Structure formats: structure tokens, C-alpha cells
Amino acid sequence: MKSVWVINGPNLNLLGKREPEIYGQKTLADLESLLRKKAEEHGIRLVFRQSNHEGQIIDWLHEANGDKTALGIILNPGAFTHYSYAIFDAVKAIEVPVFEVHLTNIFAREPFRSRSVIAPAAAGHICGAGFYGYELALQFFIDLRKRRGENGKAGEDPEKNQ
Template identity: 50%
Template sequence: MKRIVIINGPNLDRLGQREPGIYGDQTLTDLENLLVEEADKLDVEVQFYQSNHEGFIIDEINNEYADGEVFGLIINPGALTHTSLALRDALAGCDLPVIEVHISNIYKREEIRQHSMTAEVCLGVISGLGFDGYVAALRHLAKLD
């Protein structure tokens, strides 16, 4: 069974509380429950990781997913999207299909949020579809060989 890891970066543990006008009122637990339900339908396994610390996320990618047991990654790097060359390098070196997801449409936000340092090393980017973006990413990875 394919195992797909969903990584959420800084401040995504505060979904439902932080800027609900931008990110909605659902929580990270709500997102994870939605993705578990979808994974069951797709016959894939999902694993979740969230950290507010750049180095922990990089360590997780470099150490945990290099073992060949993970099929692909879905990542919402949060603000690290726009600032982290180190995260970009970790994603480039992990040799897995990666889809970058953003709940809000980063291209309708502040200018600094309109550039992704990580996008060029990802299979694709989904932005602005809320939790549906994660579902679309999961469906896409599930059908890859």
C-alpha cells in the first residue's frame, strides 16, 4: 500500500484560530480526518507531520523519507515557502514526488507571498482551494505509478 506523507509547516497547527477570514474555521485535526477518509477510498496510507521549526521539517524529510517506504509527499510549507532555500534543497534531494499545497491563493496575497522558493522542485502546486487542494494532491499522488 502506498504511504503518502502530509507535512504542514509553521502556524498550520493554529488552523481554525489563526486568520479564519483567510484560512477558514476548520482545524488541522479536521483536515487530517478528511484526508484519512479520502485515503481509505483511494486505498493509500497517510501519515501526518507538522512543525513550526524549519530544521525539524528538513530533518523529517531527510531522515524519515529517504528509506524508500514513503511513496510521495504533500507539503504546505507555510511561510517557509517564500523564504527557505534549505527546505527547497531538502525537497529537491528527497527523490520523491512532492506536491505543494496552500489553503489560500498565495498569488492574491502580499507581494512577498507570491513567490515560492519550493515550487520549482515540486511536481505541482495547488493554491487557493482550501482543504480541497490537499484532497486533489492526494488523489493525484495515489494514481501515480
């Protein structure tokens, strides 16, 4: 069974409590439940991780890269987005594609949040779509598996099914 890793950075463990007017009322557990349902429909195993520590996130990126079943990584680096060249280097160094997500529109917030140092190394970037951004990133990897012929007919074009 193919897997997608979902790695969340600092303070995302406080979803539902931290600034609900910005991040909403739903929790990280709610996000995991939502994504599991979608993943199970497509025969994908999800590996969830959350840490407030930069080095731990880097270790998990390396671990996911060593996972022979990994289709990709959905990464919300939280505040590390704006200054962690170490996470950028880790994303750039691994072979498993990384899709960067953010619950809020980082470009419409405080000026220091309007830059992602991770984005240039990522396969894609979604911000401002809330939990739906994670669903879109998961769909990216579901479609990637189809394009690779790892589910259904070899070379199946997922755009034809939309």
C-alpha cells in the first residue's frame, strides 16, 4: 500500500485553540480524520507527524524519503516556512516530492509571513484554503499515483476523470 506522509510544524498541535478567528475551530485530530477518509477511499496509508522542533521535522523528511511506499509528503512547516533553510535543504535533498500547505494565506498576513523559503524546493504550494488545501495536496499524490500507473491502467490520465 502506498503512503503519504503529513508533517505539521510548530503550533499546529494547538489548532482549534490558537487564534480560532484565524485558524478556525477544528483541531489537528479533525484534519487527520478528514484526510484518512479520503486516503482510505484510494487505498493510501497516511503517516501523520507534528513537531514544534525543526530537527525532528528534518528527521521525518529523511525517514519519509527512506519509505519505499511513500508517494509524497504534505508539509506545513508553520513558522519555519519563513526562515528555515535547514528544512529547505532537506526538502531539496530528498527524492520524495513535497507539497507545501498552509491553512491561511501567508501572503495576506504580516509582512514577515509573506515569503516561503521552502516553496522553491517543493513540488507545489497551496495556502489560504484551510483544511481543503491538505485535501488538494492529497489529491495531487492520488493523481500522481495514477499517472505513474500504480493504480488502475498504466499511464491513466487523471484529468480525463474530472
